[in-house]
Amino acid sequence: xxxxxxxxxLKRRRSTALLTLISITISITLLLSVDIIRTQVKSSFTRTxxxxxxxxxxxxxxxxxxxxxxxxxxxPTKGIDWQSxxxxxxxxxxxxxxxxxxxxxxxxxxxxxxxNDFFEHFxxxxxxxxxxxxxxxxxxSLATVIGADIAEDLGYHVGDSIIISHGLGNVSFxxxxxxxxxxxxxxxxxxxxxxxxxxxxxxxxxxxxSPNQSHRSTPTLSKPADAHEHEHEHEHEHEHEHEHDxxxxxxxxxxxxxxxxxxxxxxxxxxxxxxxxLQLQYRINQNKSTPLMAILPGxxxxxxxxxxxxxxxxxxxxSALIVACALIGLSTMLLASMRExxxxxxxxxxxxxxxGTLLLLIQLEAMLIALFSTALSIGLVVVIMALAKPWLSSxxxxxxxxxxxxxxxxxxxxxxxxxxxxxxxxxxxxxxxxGLHSELSGR
Amino acid sequence: xxxQRVYIVYYKLGNLVGADVLHQKDSKSNSALAISVDxxxxxxxxxxxxxxxIPQWKVxxxxxxxxxxxxxSGKSTLLNLLSGTLTPTSGSIxxxxxxxxxxxxxxxxxxxxxxxGVVFQQFNLIPYLSVEQNIHAAVYFAQKQTTNAVTSQRLxxxxxxxRLPQSILKQKADALSIGQQQRVAIARALINSPELLIxxxxxxxxxxxxxxxxxxxxxxVAKDSTMVFVSHDMGMASHFDTTYRIDDISxxxxxxxxxSGASSC
Numbered sequence: 285x286x287x288x289x290x291x292x293x294l295k296r297r298r299s300t301a302l303l304t305l306i307s308i309t310i311s312i313t314l315l316l317s318v319d320i321i322r323t324q325v326k327s328s329f330t331r332t333x334x335x336x337x338x339x340x341x342x343x344x345x346x347x348x349x350x351x352x353x354x355x356x357x358x359x360p361t362k363g364i365d366w367q368s369x370x371x372x373x374x375x376x377x378x379x380x381x382x383x384x385x386x387x388x389x390x391x392x393x394x395x396x397x398x399x400n401d402f403f404e405h406f407x408x409x410x411x412x413x414x415x416x417x418x419x420x421x422x423x424x425s426l427a428t429v430i431g432a433d434i435a436e437d438l439g440y441h442v443g444d445s446i447i448i449s450h451g452l453g454n455v456s457f458x459x460x461x462x463x464x465x466x467x468x469x470x471x472x473x474x475x476x477x478x479x480x481x482x483x484x485x486x487x488x489x490x491x492x493x494s495p496n497q498s499h500r501s502t503p504t505l506s507k508p509a510d511a512h513e514h515e516h517e518h519e520h521e522h523e524h525e526h527e528h529d530x531x532x533x534x535x536x537x538x539x540x541x542x543x544x545x546x547x548x549x550x551x552x553x554x555x556x557x558x559x560x561x562l563q564l565q566y567r568i569n570q571n572k573s574t575p576l577m578a579i580l581p582g583x584x585x586x587x588x589x590x591x592x593x594x595x596x597x598x599x600x601x602x603s604a605l606i607v608a609c610a611l612i613g614l615s616t617m618l619l620a621s622m623r624e625x626x627x628x629x630x631x632x633x634x635x636x637x638x639x640g641t642l643l644l645l646i647q648l649e650a651m652l653i654a655l656f657s658t659a660l661s662i663g664l665v666v667v668i669m670a671l672a673k674p675w676l677s678s679x680x681x682x683x684x685x686x687x688x689x690x691x692x693x694x695x696x697x698x699x700x701x702x703x704x705x706x707x708x709x710x711x712x713x714x715x716x717x718x719g720l721h722s723e724l725s726g727r
Numbered sequence: 728x729x730x731q732r733v734y735i736v737y738y739k740l741g742n743l744v745g746a747d748v749l750h751q752k753d754s755k756s757n758s759a760l761a762i763s764v765d766x767x768x769x770x771x772x773x774x775x776x777x778x779x780x781i782p783q784w785k786v787x788x789x790x791x792x793x794x795x796x797x798x799x800s801g802k803s804t805l806l807n808l809l810s811g812t813l814t815p816t817s818g819s820i821x822x823x824x825x826x827x828x829x830x831x832x833x834x835x836x837x838x839x840x841x842x843x844g845v846v847f848q849q850f851n852l853i854p855y856l857s858v859e860q861n862i863h864a865a866v867y868f869a870q871k872q873t874t875n876a877v878t879s880q881r882l883x884x885x886x887x888x889x890r891l892p893q894s895i896l897k898q899k900a901d902a903l904s905i906g907q908q909q910r911v912a913i914a915r916a917l918i919n920s921p922e923l924l925i926x927x928x929x930x931x932x933x934x935x936x937x938x939x940x941x942x943x944x945x946x947x948v949a950k951d952s953t954m955v956f957v958s959h960d961m962g963m964a965s966h967f968d969t970t971y972r973i974d975d976i977s978x979x980x981x982x983x984x985x986x987s988g989a990s991s992c
Contacts, residue, residue: 285863285864285867285868288856288860292855293855627851631851631852631853632853634812634839634845634851635869636839636840636841636869636870637868638836638868641868
């Protein structure tokens with residue numbers, strides 16, 4: 285009965301109730317969206333990289349290096365000379381390195397030049413290794429491995445050829461048409477920027493960029509891994525074997541570590557003993573003969589999160605204020621409606637409704653609006669997030685995954701309903717305190 | 728309206744076996760005195776003159792009492808005191824054997840809902856609820872131990888007695904004519920089979936023919952209840968067992984304007 289009365293009462297004042305509903309819905313939607321983005325960004329952050337002890341690049345800035353190497357956002361200002369990379373690799377503390385060469389794209393997706401070490405050593409999330417859903421790592425110089433989202437979005441499979449473009453725009457007029465890369469593998473979804481990257485060999489990337497459009501794939505087939513001393517010997521030896529490259533698979537014999545590019549953009553470093561990370565970082569940063577910059581990914585992520593966290597806290601605070609304003613609006617609406625409702629409340633009292641029942645009735649109306657607003661907001665948030673998902677991942681590297689409404693969203697909804705209860709107490713108490721007699725007799 | 732068909736059958740079966748659902752009463756109606764007022768005074772504000780001073784007034788169970796008096800003589804005030812919407816300044820009121828004036832506001836609300844039916848001068852139906860919802864609200868808030876079947880049976884009987892069509896149940900209260908509102912207000916007041924019915928000038932907007940017709944209806948549906956009916960129209964006195972002028976029971980002989988901004992319960 286109380287539900288019927290509350291609902292009919294709201295229907296009676298449908299225009300004010302509707303406006304209140306809209307304002308609360310918008311404010312909750314905003315609050316939930318901010319919260320979802322916040323939690324998803326945090327989750328994306330923590331998932332992005334693990335097991336990498338140092339990231340080394342040309343001296344620019346900690347964040348620039350982190351964003352370009354891990355999030356595929358922006359590019360390092362300068363490259364690192366390969367000799368420096370080789371020297372780093374020779375360091376006794378270093379277990380492995382992953383060179384990364386950035387700057388190209390394929391249909392808007394970042395192209396990353398690297399070696400097969402990337403697929404062997406790179407880890408994300410809780411030390412999870414990359415897994416191939418299809419195919420394998422680089423099996424030739426003009427091979428490429430693509431992330432799960434690219435395969436899904438563009439419908440690529442192993443064996444397909446792709447052309448990469450120079451530069452970072454979505455549309456490029458400088459395509460490396462003469463050097464189509466053949467997809468050798470597709471990675472399983474990780475929920476990190478890896479899903480949206482095209483990995484190519486350093487050798488293939490350098491070939492695509494060489495002025496005479498030649499390449500040097502086959503000489504590396506049987507070269508020893510430690511080839512830093514042979515850097516330029518093979519440069520022009522096999523200029524005419526391009527056709528071979530596309531024609532025959534070289535799966536078992538391809539050794540991309542034999543190739544030495546002139547320079548790379550960044551290097552991810554894994555150490556034999558993580559404890560030495562700070563020491564090595566210090567030595568790299570202090571080395572005046574080779575100006576390099578080494579960052580600890582964990583610390584850089586923390587710094588980036590601190591910047592983001594402040595913005596996030598500010599946004600969350602603003603959204604909470606908007607919700608508070610909307611709830612005050614709800615209370616105002618109820619108070620304003622009380623003037624016209626004193627008589628009906630007196631009638632309800634006269635037919636036996638007790639103080640608790642009347643409080644419940646007024647609060648039920650407020651709760652009905654709040655609950656309906658919450659349901660609408662959740663629906664809206666789901667739609668908005670579904671629409672914004674591709675944009676957020678391509679523009680900001682934020683990957684929406686898992687359950688949208690997490691623990692914090694549920695806490696927000698619960699707090700909002702509690703706040704509704706509190707703000708509706710005042711009009712409810714005011715209603716009951718009005719005299720019974722004066723309203724019934726029209727005094 | 729499937730339930731209505733079921734209860735019409737139920738109601739007719741009830742009639743066949745001689746049950747009179749309209750005039751069933753609670754055990755409290757066995758009390759010999761329905762109303763007992765002792766040394767009652769009432770002032771709207773502590774500093775103002777009392778508008779009522781009743782040394783003693785008693786109404787027996789099942790009596791239909793007509794209370795008249797000029798405007799401002801305190802008759803509506805007395806009804807408000809009897810219905811518990813006003814609290815006496817001093818003295819006591821016992822209703823149906825219960826010391827009504829010493830109950831807490833909440834207890835008074837509950838007692839009123841369960842034992843007293845009130846027909847207000849302005850009818851006071853909740854405008855956005857349907858007729859059915861208005862009447863069912865009275866049942867719901869009274870929290871009487873009764874079944875839906877009995878309530879629905881009584882509702883249909885009341886509609887028939889008040890000559891209201893069943894189709895009116897779904898209409899909103901604010902879409903009714905004055906006459907319909909009046910009868911719906913009576914149905915609401917009687918739905919819980921109250922032992923005491925308080926009626927405050929509901930015929931003021933009616934012509935003589937309509938008024939007599941209404942009174943015949945009211946007497947019929949409330950024949951097993953004690954009724955206190957207030958009006959300034961002495962022409963209606965013939966419909967009642969006992970007639971009082973407010974001056975007969977109140978020690979005050981002056982007519983006083985009642986202050987506005989009444990103190991309320």
